[in-house]
Every structure is written in C-alpha cells, then in structure tokens.
Amino acid sequence: MLIQSCSRKNDKFLNRKFHATATKYNVLYNGNIALQRGIEGVNNEYTENFWELLPIERMDVSEDIFLPGQTKNADFERAEEKAIKAIQVHGMNIGGKEKNPQIDEAYLLLGQARYFDQRFVPAMAAFNNILNKYPTSDKINQVKIWREKTNMRLDNNAGAIEKLKRLLEEEKEDIEGQDLADAAAALAQAYLNTKSNDSAIAQLTIAAENTKIKREKARYHFIKGQLYNQFGEKDSANVEFDAIIEMHRQVPRSFYINAHLEKSYNTDASNIDDIEFEEYLTELEENRENRPFLDKIYYRIAEYHRNKMSDSLAEVYYNKSLRKTTSDKYLKSLSYETLGNMYFDKNVYKTAGAYYDSTLTAMVKNTKPYRVIKKKRDNLDDVIYYEGIAQTNDSILKMVSLPKAEQLAIYTKFAEDQKLKEIEAKKEQEDALKRQKSQSSPITSVNNNQRSQGIGNPAGTTRDLQTLSGSKNNSTFYFYNTTTVAYGKSEFLKIWGDRKLQDNWRHSNQRADVTNTVKSDSLTDSSVEDLRFNPETYLASLPTKQTEIDSIAKERNFAYYQLGIIYKEKFKELELAKSKLEKLLSNNPEDRLILPSKYNLYRIYEELGLIRKADAIKTAIINEYPDSRYAEILLNPQSELSKDENSPEAIYTKLYQQFNDEEYASVITEAETQIKRLEGDNFVPKFEILKASAKGRLYGFEAYKEGINYIALTYVNTEEGKKAQEIIDNAFPVLAKKEFIADDTTEKFNVIFQFQNSLKEDIDGFIKILDEEVAKVKYFDLRTSKDVYDENTTFVVVHGLKSIGGAKGFAELLKTEEKDKRGRPIKPKITRPYFAISSPNYAIIQRHKNLNAYLKLE
Structure with a gap:
C-alpha cells in the first residue's frame, strides 16, 4: 500500500491523500517555518524611522545585484527549496489537472520566499502560475494581493491600484478579515507611492479595523496620524495616536512612546496647563520601561523648554539627549544643530561652530540639509578667526598701555591663582590615588632578587582588572584614570628606569641611570614650576618695541574691519557690525580702512533708521574723499556700482581680458595699482590672484609660487586664500618638476x-x-x-x-x-x-x- 500510494501518476484517493498529507505536514510545514524565521530576521534588521512617513511594510529594499542562484537570506532560500521540492516531488499533474490540493500553497510559499528575498520578477512568475493554473484555489485572494504588492515593488503602482480596487469591489462579500486588511493596506501603500495621501487614509482605516495583528494595527494608526499631521489636522492625528496609546503593552514600545511624543507636539502650547504638561513629560522620563527611548524624550523636553524661552534648561536636556542617543543619527544631528543655532543667536560663534561640526558628522553627506549646515559652518570660519585675533590683540594692547606696576599686580594675582589651582589639582590627584588604592587588590611585593633578575612588577601597578573595570560611574578602570596612569609611569621609572620600547627591555643592560633621570625630571619640573608661578615670566612676554606694538594694532584693526563686513554681509547682524566698525574708527586705523569703514557704517545706519548719523557720515565721506568711488556713489545713488566703469568688477573684467590676450606686463602694473586703490575691499584677493598668474606667465614658476604663497598667508580666510592653499598642496609638487622628458x-x-x-x-x-x-x-x-x-x-x-x-x-x-x-x-x-x-x-x-x-x- 505504501509503494502504491507513493505514485504520482495514479489518480486514486490513497495517492492524493498521501501526497497532500506529506506536502502539508512535512515539506510546506518546514518551508513555512523557514519563511517566518526569515521574515522575523527582516523585521529585526529593519529600523523604524519615525521622523519620516512610515512604510506600510517593514522591509528595506536593497539595490545590490545578485547573480542567478544567489540569495540574500538563507531562511528564504530554504523556504524556496521546500516549495520547489513540494511541487517536484508531490505534484500530481494528471490529465492537465493538479490533483494535489496543496500545490497552490507551495507556489504561494515560493512566491513569498522570493518576494522577501527581493527577487520580485521570479516572485511574480510564481504568483501568476497560481492565477493561471489554480483559479479556484481558496488562496486566490491572497495570491492577488501578493501579486499587486510585487507589482508595486516593480514600480507598477497604477496597475496595482486598478487591480486591487477591482478585487475589493468584485469580492467585497467574500474577502474579509486579514485578507481584507492586507488588500486595503497594499492599496494604501500604492496610493502613498503615487502621492495620493488623502486616498490612502480611507484604506488605512479599513486595514486597521480588520487586522487582528496588534503590531500592524499600531502601524496603520501611526501612519494615519502622520498623514493627518501633513494635512494640518492635529485633532484627527491625536485620535490615531490615542488609539495606539490605549493598546499600551499590546504593541511595540517604540510605537507607544512615539505616539505619546507626536501627540505632545500636536498640543497647543497656548491652551495647556504648564505644570500638568511638565508632569506628563516627567512621567514619561521617569518610567523605567521608557529607558531605551530617553534620547527622544529628553529631546522633547528640551524643545518644550526652548519654546518657553528657558534656554539654560533646554541646553541641559539637549545634552542629555546626546548622551543617550545611540543609533538615531538624525536625532543627534537635530540636537547638535539646535544647540549650534542657540549659540549662533547669542553671537557665541566659536561654540556654535563646534556644534555645527558635530552636526555634520551625524548627517548624510551631499544632501541639501548637509550643504546648508556646511555653508553656515564655513561662514563661521572667518568670524572665529578674526574674533580670536581681535580679542587676543586687544588684551595685549591693553596690558601694554598700563603702567608697569599695574602690569605686575595683575600678573602676580594671575600667578597666585595658577599656583592655587595647581595645589588643588595635586590634592585631587592624591585623593583619587587613595580611592584607587582602596578599590584595588593588595599590591604584590617585589623583592630585590626578583628586581635584579628583571622579573618583578612595578609597585602599585598590579591591579585586579575586574575590580578596576567594575564601576563605570567612578571611572575605576586603570587606563580611564589619568592620575593612576601617571602614578604607574612614575613607579615604572623608579624601578625600571628609562627604557626604550623594544624586545628584551627588562634585561639589566637596558637599564638607564634612574638617579640621573629622576634628577633631570626634578630639575625640569622645578624649572617649569618657577616659570609658571613667576609674574616676571608674563611681563617678559609683552612686546616692548614700538614696531611690534604697531604691528599688533594693525592686525587688530584689520580683524575689526573684517568682522564688521562679515556681520553685515553674511549674517545681517547690523548691530554687531556697527559696534565693530565704530570701534575700529575709534582705534585710529590706517588710512586704507577708514573710507570703506565709513561707507559701510553709512549703509548700516540707513538700515537701522539712524538718519542723523547716516547724514553726518555721508557728508564726511563727500567732503573728505571727494574723488573716491564711494563719494561718487553717494552723490549719484541711481548709478549702480556694478555698472560703473570704475567699479572693481568692471576693472577686473577688463584686466582679465587683457590677461587672456597675453598682455601680462600691463596686467601686473594695473593690478598693483588697483590693489593699492582698493585696500580693504573684498575684490583685492581677486586682483592678487590675477597678478600672481600674470607674473607666473611672464617670469616663471618661482614668481608664481611667491605670489600664491603670499595670497595663502595674507588672505587665509577668503575663497581666493583657500584656493591658493589648494594650489600649494596639490599643484605645486607637479608644477615644480623641471626635468625634460624623452x-x-x-x-x-x-x-x-x-x-x-x-x-x-x-x-x-x-x-x-x-x-x-x-x-x-x-x-x-x-x-x-x-x-x-x-x-x-x-x-x-x-x-x-x-x-x-x-x-x-x-x-x-x-x-x-x-x-x-x-x-x-x-x-x-x-x-x-x-x-x-x-x-x-x-x-x-x-x-x-x-x-x-x-x-x-x-
């Protein structure tokens, strides 16, 4: 009977029953287990991005190309093998009809395995095979849904919409439960793909009502909430988020927390009780189950405090969020960018620049948001550079202007403060060392015989590593504690002497003179200590020659001019620009900076509505510099500078044409004239580049090299200066070669x-x-x-x-x-x-x- 029942050619009850049973409870059973295991793996690898509209189905589509026979996932490969085995071994195609009722499910398993393995064309072939050969299958609706899901993956969204709508209309009486939910969800995804978001909401409602899977229900409600937020319907969105919150532990915690956060963002700040809302956020923060999501919770609390103008509290929580953030790079970039913007608004540009640097590390390169932050950060380079020069040089000039007695008093107090800090630091080191000893295992004693043979350990360096690494908060791991590391180095020198990093370092002939080393170190430490705590050291560092003082003042003045222009042109910080330029003019700057500073102040006064000051400085420019281009502009406001034949743009364009015509000598002469005439103008570096290029063409590489080096050093923070540095780094090594080739x-x-x-x-x-x-x-x-x-x-x-x-x-x-x-x-x-x-x-x-x-x- 067993042998007879194995035959696939006999259309008898025993044969059909045997193959159907073997297919269902053996091959397909194992294949479905492998498929579910593979789907769980896909779900586990997928990371939800709640910052964007969630997809209906959790699956990242990879663009990797696999050759025939290759697969992305071993579980899906096994499921496919089982499906093929069921078809080949247990199929009973007799007289053109399939007698094994389980074969349609085998094809369905085959299509699903290929679908999740992202081989969509072969998956489509499997689903079409069922539709063509088994039109009366009880799985026919599922197959139609899976086929249209595959169509969407192949970018045939219009066809998928048409066929899914037809399925829901024609089978509205027969399709129900999970099949209805799956069909509606697939149709919703097709609408989302075609940007028909309003149509997607209705289908998501059907899917959420009919699915019995809580995870899917939460997903559908959350996507509906996101769509309502896009349409500005916050109340409707909150209804969806409330539906998720009511399910509580029945859904993944990430949906529960993000539903709370999205609802909190939708709350109207003008209609809430601040105390009640803060308690609500605090409850989210203190709930132990929410610990994996503290980064987002802290960020939400920070946003609340920032909107309430509590910047100090907001900064604390942004930093808390950053310390908790692990894999969510977008959240990290938001926190860094917001902190950067806060410091930028407070005009603390150096700190803002540091936060923008961190923002860029957490962003995807070559995207539009990345380029926006990069441009903003690059603009800060000049501010940070010139602010540093201005502050440093101001401090030096202020000290130089004081009587020597006052200088000595200031530096004496400073040296005393440094000495007190040093004493406190040593005390902290000693205390830390005592704590370290109390937490470490007993020190292994080393006898003289062992030391002479080079087999002992330095006293104080043997530690129980398990004890040392046990407490993260107390930083007890040996190499995390700078004090114990310094102590270990000192003990090593006492016992082993100064040894090179080499093989056999413990041999006695490698031992240096410890006494001399210790004496030398002691002398050095003493010398350093004397210099650091001696006020005369600082007095001696002050410039005394008038030429040095004048050079510092000149550099400071130019920094103030550049800051005034940058704040005015790049950041539109007119008050800051005004204060910098006014301070510059009060410092008796060199002549080349006076006229452009006054003209820019005139423009700033006009924009700030300071009419009297604007008129006064306008009159001063016209009377004191009647032949200047600025006076001409003020006397004839209707003429645009860019159209004036004496404008830097027009002169530069003319010179550039002469350069192309190889009139290099004329270009050099005229460029030098314009550089002197336009000192302080933003166009000067362009003329410098043109002059250097003309000199290179006329006099050779060395003249070009000299000109480019000058530009890179003098205009370090301009586009031309940066370009010059690139030429030095990349082009000079090639251009310098003068050996002739064969x-x-x-x-x-x-x-x-x-x-x-x-x-x-x-x-x-x-x-x-x-x-x-x-x-x-x-x-x-x-x-x-x-x-x-x-x-x-x-x-x-x-x-x-x-x-x-x-x-x-x-x-x-x-x-x-x-x-x-x-x-x-x-x-x-x-x-x-x-x-x-x-x-x-x-x-x-x-x-x-x-x-x-x-x-x-x-």
Whole structure:
C-alpha cells in the first residue's frame, strides 16, 4: 500500500491523500517555518524611522545585484527549496489537472520566499502560475494581493491600484478579515507611492479595523496620524495616536512612546496647563520601561523648554539627549544643530561652530540639509578667526598701555591663582590615588632578587582588572584614570628606569641611570614650576618695541574691519557690525580702512533708521574723499556700482581680458595699482590672484609660487586664500618638476620660431605667411599660435605634429624653394631659425623659463 500510494501518476484517493498529507505536514510545514524565521530576521534588521512617513511594510529594499542562484537570506532560500521540492516531488499533474490540493500553497510559499528575498520578477512568475493554473484555489485572494504588492515593488503602482480596487469591489462579500486588511493596506501603500495621501487614509482605516495583528494595527494608526499631521489636522492625528496609546503593552514600545511624543507636539502650547504638561513629560522620563527611548524624550523636553524661552534648561536636556542617543543619527544631528543655532543667536560663534561640526558628522553627506549646515559652518570660519585675533590683540594692547606696576599686580594675582589651582589639582590627584588604592587588590611585593633578575612588577601597578573595570560611574578602570596612569609611569621609572620600547627591555643592560633621570625630571619640573608661578615670566612676554606694538594694532584693526563686513554681509547682524566698525574708527586705523569703514557704517545706519548719523557720515565721506568711488556713489545713488566703469568688477573684467590676450606686463602694473586703490575691499584677493598668474606667465614658476604663497598667508580666510592653499598642496609638487622628458614618450610636438620684442619685427605678418603654408598640409591637423615667453621674447608656435623628426622635417620643408609655372625659382618664404620640441617639454620651458637648458640638450 505504501509503494502504491507513493505514485504520482495514479489518480486514486490513497495517492492524493498521501501526497497532500506529506506536502502539508512535512515539506510546506518546514518551508513555512523557514519563511517566518526569515521574515522575523527582516523585521529585526529593519529600523523604524519615525521622523519620516512610515512604510506600510517593514522591509528595506536593497539595490545590490545578485547573480542567478544567489540569495540574500538563507531562511528564504530554504523556504524556496521546500516549495520547489513540494511541487517536484508531490505534484500530481494528471490529465492537465493538479490533483494535489496543496500545490497552490507551495507556489504561494515560493512566491513569498522570493518576494522577501527581493527577487520580485521570479516572485511574480510564481504568483501568476497560481492565477493561471489554480483559479479556484481558496488562496486566490491572497495570491492577488501578493501579486499587486510585487507589482508595486516593480514600480507598477497604477496597475496595482486598478487591480486591487477591482478585487475589493468584485469580492467585497467574500474577502474579509486579514485578507481584507492586507488588500486595503497594499492599496494604501500604492496610493502613498503615487502621492495620493488623502486616498490612502480611507484604506488605512479599513486595514486597521480588520487586522487582528496588534503590531500592524499600531502601524496603520501611526501612519494615519502622520498623514493627518501633513494635512494640518492635529485633532484627527491625536485620535490615531490615542488609539495606539490605549493598546499600551499590546504593541511595540517604540510605537507607544512615539505616539505619546507626536501627540505632545500636536498640543497647543497656548491652551495647556504648564505644570500638568511638565508632569506628563516627567512621567514619561521617569518610567523605567521608557529607558531605551530617553534620547527622544529628553529631546522633547528640551524643545518644550526652548519654546518657553528657558534656554539654560533646554541646553541641559539637549545634552542629555546626546548622551543617550545611540543609533538615531538624525536625532543627534537635530540636537547638535539646535544647540549650534542657540549659540549662533547669542553671537557665541566659536561654540556654535563646534556644534555645527558635530552636526555634520551625524548627517548624510551631499544632501541639501548637509550643504546648508556646511555653508553656515564655513561662514563661521572667518568670524572665529578674526574674533580670536581681535580679542587676543586687544588684551595685549591693553596690558601694554598700563603702567608697569599695574602690569605686575595683575600678573602676580594671575600667578597666585595658577599656583592655587595647581595645589588643588595635586590634592585631587592624591585623593583619587587613595580611592584607587582602596578599590584595588593588595599590591604584590617585589623583592630585590626578583628586581635584579628583571622579573618583578612595578609597585602599585598590579591591579585586579575586574575590580578596576567594575564601576563605570567612578571611572575605576586603570587606563580611564589619568592620575593612576601617571602614578604607574612614575613607579615604572623608579624601578625600571628609562627604557626604550623594544624586545628584551627588562634585561639589566637596558637599564638607564634612574638617579640621573629622576634628577633631570626634578630639575625640569622645578624649572617649569618657577616659570609658571613667576609674574616676571608674563611681563617678559609683552612686546616692548614700538614696531611690534604697531604691528599688533594693525592686525587688530584689520580683524575689526573684517568682522564688521562679515556681520553685515553674511549674517545681517547690523548691530554687531556697527559696534565693530565704530570701534575700529575709534582705534585710529590706517588710512586704507577708514573710507570703506565709513561707507559701510553709512549703509548700516540707513538700515537701522539712524538718519542723523547716516547724514553726518555721508557728508564726511563727500567732503573728505571727494574723488573716491564711494563719494561718487553717494552723490549719484541711481548709478549702480556694478555698472560703473570704475567699479572693481568692471576693472577686473577688463584686466582679465587683457590677461587672456597675453598682455601680462600691463596686467601686473594695473593690478598693483588697483590693489593699492582698493585696500580693504573684498575684490583685492581677486586682483592678487590675477597678478600672481600674470607674473607666473611672464617670469616663471618661482614668481608664481611667491605670489600664491603670499595670497595663502595674507588672505587665509577668503575663497581666493583657500584656493591658493589648494594650489600649494596639490599643484605645486607637479608644477615644480623641471626635468625634460624623452621624445619617445609623447605623441605631440611643436615647431618654435623665436622673436625678440626689442626688434619690433612684424610677428603678425609672419604668422599670416605661416598660416598659408600650414593650410597646404592636409595630412596633419596643424594650427599656429603666438605665445609670450618672457618680457623680451615671443614665440610663434606650430602645433599638431606627431614626432620630433616630423617637426624638424616640416620646418625644413618650409625652407624649400618653390618654382613658378615657367620653372623660375621663387625665394623661400620661411627661412627663420627654429627648434622642435615636444608639447610636455614646451610646457616646462614656459613654466620655468629654462629655454637655454633645453637648447643645450639638442
């Protein structure tokens, strides 16, 4: 009977029953277990992002490409194998009909395994197979739902919507329970994919009402709440969040907590009882079950206090949130950015910059939010730099201006304070050492015999590591405590002496003179201590020469000017800009800063509505600087600076055109004139770059290097200064190479004709004749150019030759006599001396002006 029942070709009751039973309770049973295990794995790997609209289904779709036969998950592979085994081993296709009623479920398992393994096209084939071969299956509705879910994964959302709507209409009497919930949820996801969010809400309502799975119910309610928030319907959103809160421990804790937080954000601040609301937030904070979510709870409390203008409390809770945040990088970036904005608004830009740096580390690079913060942070570089200069130099100049007695009194008090701090620090170290000893295991004593043999441990360094690492809050782990580490180093030196980090370091011949080492260290410590606590040390560091003091004052004044411009232009902090520029003018700055400072103050006074001050400074500019461009602008406000032919923009554009025309000497002269005329203007670094480039073209690499180095040091925080530093770091190592390369390593060559500028030869006439001869050569793509070599020499160059021999041959061909129709010789047109050179070597002689060195090689 057993042998007969194994046959898949006999359409008998015993055969059908045997294969159906084996399929259901053996193969499919194990396959479904593997599928569920795989789904649990997918769920565990998925991290909910409650900051964005949640997806209906928990699954991250990877863009990795797998070859046929490869799989992402071993459990799904096993489920697929079991489904295939059921079809192949237990299928009873007799007379074109399947007699095993479990095979449709095998295909369903096959499709689901492939779906979760993100092989959507093969999954679609499995589902279509059921629809084509088993139209009367009791799983037909489930199969239709899974097929449309697969269609959505293949970006066929319109088709999925059409077929799911048809399914819900045609089978509205038969489809119910979990099938109805799944169909409605799938349709909702299709609507979300097509941005039809209002239609998705109705389907999510159906799904939430019909599903029996609490996790899914919570998800559907939460997504509905998020959608209502998008539409600004906070009351409706709160109803959805309340539905989640009422389920309490029946749903994942993350949904419960985030429902509370979302509801709290929707609460109208003007209509709440502050005490009651604070108690509500405190209860969330103190609930032990909420510990994994304290980062978000602390952030919510911080936001509450910030909205109440309690910045100090808000800062405390933002920092608490940061200390608790683990994997939620978005939350971390929000906390850092908010703290940065708070310090930015308080004009504490150095601290704000540090918080923005931390924000960037927690953000995804090359996204729009990242670029916004990056730009804001970059703008702070200049502020931090110049504020540091201004504060430091102000302090130095203030000390220098005081009588020596007052200087000595100030530094004496400072030295005494430093000494007291040192005493307190030593006392804290001793106390920490005592606590460390009381928490450590007994110290192992080491006898002299052991020490002489180099096998003992330094006294005080043997510790019970388990004890040391036991208490995180007390920082008892040895290497976490700087005091005990310092003590261990000291004990090591006493016992072993000063030893190098090398093999066999414990051998006696490696031992240094401990006495001398200790004496030397003691002398050094004593010297350091005397200097640190001696006020004369600080007095001696003050500048005394008037040139040094003037240099410090000049640097401070320029810093104030830059700060005034930055606060005005970049941050629109007009009050700050006003105070910086007014302070600058009170410091008797150099002439180059006075006029632009007064003009910028005029603009600031106008914007602040300080009409009298604006009129007064306007009159002063017109009377004291009548020939300046600022006076011209003030006298004729209708003319725009950018359209004025004397504006920096117009002059720079004209000079740049001259640079392209190779009028390098004129560019250098005019650029120097404009740099002096526009001192303090933002356009000066641009003229410096143009001047350096022109000098490089005319005088060579060393002149260019000098100019670029000057820009990088002088305009360190401008775009031009940063670009100059990039050139120094990246381009200079390449440009500095002056060794000529072999001709057989390149494929481009030139013929060079040399002209002396002092002879005033007709270069353009020569080029015209040369162009006529070059046009006759059809087998090469030749062209000519006129290149400046230096202030005395100009090259006429033929480009496009393929070998050094070919270049020389072409030049000789130009010398060949031509004859007229009667056979009479015509005088050669091109008889001028020449030399041939490869394109890379030509670039080298232009860059380093080492033509003579190249000609000697020939």
